Amino acid sequence: MELKKNIPTNTITRKLVDLNAPTGNIYESVVVIARRANQISSEIKQELTRKLADFSSVNDSLEETFENREQIEISKYYERLPKPVIVATEEFLAGEVYFRDTKEDATEETAAPVQ
Secondary structure, three states: OOOOOOOOOOOOOOOHHHHHOOOOOHHHHHHHHHHHHHHHHHHHHHHHHHHHHHHOOOOOOOOOOOOOHHHHHHHHHHHHOOOHHHHHHHHHHHOOOOOOOHHHHHHHHHHOOOO
16 A cells, blocks of 8 residues: 655644545534544554564564564564654545545435336
């Protein structure tokens, strides 16, 4: 997953008006951001699991655990990444997140003439 470099790694105070603007409702905006954050989180987790799978062995036990420098570097890289919620919020405010209102879709389906 390609993350942007200009995303801060810590929290930022946001204006509610900015978050409210795209959807018209702050709670809907929070739901959209949360769902996108879940998507980002699962993508990062899959990528990390895929990279760390190279280091796993069949004979892993607590006594045989040893430090692998490459594995530690990979883990540190992923720990330094910005949190998925911060990335999702930045994408949402930049207009890069696609969302639609299912209530409007349901009313359009019921209003359509049935033949």
